[in-house]
Amino acid sequence: MNVYDSERMADILSPHGYSLADQPDEADLVILNTCHIREKAAEKVYSELGRMRRTQQARRAQGSDMTIAVAGCVAQAEGSEIIRRAPVVDMVFGPQTYHRLPEMLAQLDREGARRKIVETDFPVEEKFDTLNSAGNHGGVTAFLTVQEGCDKFCTYCVVPYTRGAEFSRPVPDVLAEARRLAGAGVREITLLGQNVNAYHGEAADGRNWSLGRLIREIAGISGIERIRYTTSYPSEMDRDLISAHAEVPQLMPYLHLPVQSGSDRVLEAMNRRHTAAEYLALVEQIRAARPDIALSSDFIVGFPGENQRDFEATMELVANVGFAQAYSFKYSARPGTPAAAMPYQIDEAEKSDRLQILQQLLNEQQQAFNAACVGQDFDILFEKPGRGAGQIVGRSPYLQPVHIEGTADLIGNITQVRITAHSANSLSGTRVVDRDATPLDSTRQAGARA
Numbered sequence: 442m443n444v445y446d447s448e449r450m451a452d453i454l455s456p457h458g459y460s461l462a463d464q465p466d467e468a469d470l471v472i473l474n475t476c477h478i479r480e481k482a483a484e485k486v487y488s489e490l491g492r493m494r495r496t497q498q499a500r501r502a503q504g505s506d507m508t509i510a511v512a513g514c515v516a517q518a519e520g521s522e523i524i525r526r527a528p529v530v531d532m533v534f535g536p537q538t539y540h541r542l543p544e545m546l547a548q549l550d551r552e553g554a555r556r557k558i559v560e561t562d563f564p565v566e567e568k569f570d571t572l573n574s575a576g577n578h579g580g581v582t583a584f585l586t587v588q589e590g591c592d593k594f595c596t597y598c599v600v601p602y603t604r605g606a607e608f609s610r611p612v613p614d615v616l617a618e619a620r621r622l623a624g625a626g627v628r629e630i631t632l633l634g635q636n637v638n639a640y641h642g643e644a645a646d647g648r649n650w651s652l653g654r655l656i657r658e659i660a661g662i663s664g665i666e667r668i669r670y671t672t673s674y675p676s677e678m679d680r681d682l683i684s685a686h687a688e689v690p691q692l693m694p695y696l697h698l699p700v701q702s703g704s705d706r707v708l709e710a711m712n713r714r715h716t717a718a719e720y721l722a723l724v725e726q727i728r729a730a731r732p733d734i735a736l737s738s739d740f741i742v743g744f745p746g747e748n749q750r751d752f753e754a755t756m757e758l759v760a761n762v763g764f765a766q767a768y769s770f771k772y773s774a775r776p777g778t779p780a781a782a783m784p785y786q787i788d789e790a791e792k793s794d795r796l797q798i799l800q801q802l803l804n805e806q807q808q809a810f811n812a813a814c815v816g817q818d819f820d821i822l823f824e825k826p827g828r829g830a831g832q833i834v835g836r837s838p839y840l841q842p843v844h845i846e847g848t849a850d851l852i853g854n855i856t857q858v859r860i861t862a863h864s865a866n867s868l869s870g871t872r873v874v875d876r877d878a879t880p881l882d883s884t885r886q887a888g889a890r891a
């Protein structure tokens with residue numbers, strides 16, 4: 442979502458004479474778009490600001506200047522504290538105020554160094570009304586935010602505080618943006634939201650549409666060949682969305698469905714609102730709808746009070762499901778969240794041990810999944826030139842990067858590729874020629890679950 446937000450900031454500033462610089466030292470304005478989800482991400486902001494201060498000094502020595510802004514969730518959470526800790530910062534603005542950027546910059550221009558700007562309101566509707574995402578910067582894949590904020594209040598998480606309450610963009614706005622993207626050459630859209638499957642945007646008919654309904658409509662837009670969505674909350678996977686996986690060929694057979702833990706005790710303390718058994722039952726329903734679907738997830742180890750048995754329950758759940766990919770984290774106590782004040786915080790060494798054990802299993806599963814892709818034919822959407830000469834890179838239906846020998850004219854096309862090798866995070870293969878099935882049909886057929 443931060444990538445999407447950064448692109449929108451660039452769009453908003455472009456009519457005001459700004460364009461993207463290649464390097465920070467070429468920039469009149471630097472915006473750090475920040476993440477507050479874990480302590481490590483938040484602390485990186487300050488080391489980066491140290492670097493920016495030196496860049497600013499170097500530019501001043503040459504007679505130019507640089508404005509420094511901090512955007513995103515660290516800005517929202519810490520506000521003017523950022524300026525206190527790093528006086529080099531001129532502007533601090535939260536994730537719901539960036540549509541006011543031109544106004545903020547004009548104000549800074551007028552008042553100069555005499556004043557700093559801190560904007561941490563939540564005018565989320567106003568923000569989406571002003572968004573203009575015409576410029577997709579030429580890619581064949583794009584993100585499209587349909588929902589923002591969260592009312593779930595998992596006890597470890599800052600998102601409900603930094604991004605605010607759940608908000609769904611109206612259906613006509615989303616469809617207009619999707620059509621614009623398709624017109625600009627985008628073939629794959631990833632619908633974004635902190636709880637994307639809680640989407641309930643108002644449609645032109647006055648009804649609230651679910652994510653499943655929205656996906657079916659987007660699938661009808663000419664040029665859009667692939668649809669993905671992220672991130673989903675397990676208990677918001679409704680019947681209609683699950684059946685969309687069976688019925689909408691453009692919906693890719695890959696789903697990120699965070700579970701966090703396999704222990705009911707921990708899930709309850711996290712306020713996740715489902716049990717491990719309910720998650721497993723959901724996975725079964727999704728696989729019944731789309732047998733070739735591959736799953737990915739998020740895990741937190743070392744949540745306060747997590748004991749060895751709880752951790753083993755997580756290992757068991759992983760073994761039961763079999764994930765194609767996953768993200769796993771040590772629990773990070775975040776200021777203001779209920780879990781930060783819970784007793785029995787786990788020590789760092791224990792968290793590290795558990796993380797290592799979990800990651801080993803998750804890596805093995807990812808390797809097994811990638812290895813089982815070798816010998817299969819996949820439809821690949823080629824996105825860009827590869828690192829090596831004469832190489833291009835695209836994505837499989839399962840989001841794995843796929844490298845082949847090929848020319849740039851394939852970029853933007855969906856092409857059938859026979860997978861011949863795999864590495865830790867990617868696949869390689871060769872083009873399959875002389876096929877007559879349509880690309881969409883072959884996506885369905887080629888996706889036998891590894």
Ligand code: SAH
Binds near residue numbers: 598635673741771774
């Ligand atoms: N809305 C999504 C996830 C948003 S945050 C969901 O509910 O699944 C992305 C991931 O960061 C989470 O899934 C969780 O695994 C991790 N995360 C969030 N807060 C964390 C914390 N305090 N410590 C460690 N990991 C955290």
Ligand code: SF4
Binds near residue numbers: 591592598636
């Ligand atoms: Fe955070 Fe996701 Fe829970 Fe919302 S549902 S509080 S974003 S982890």
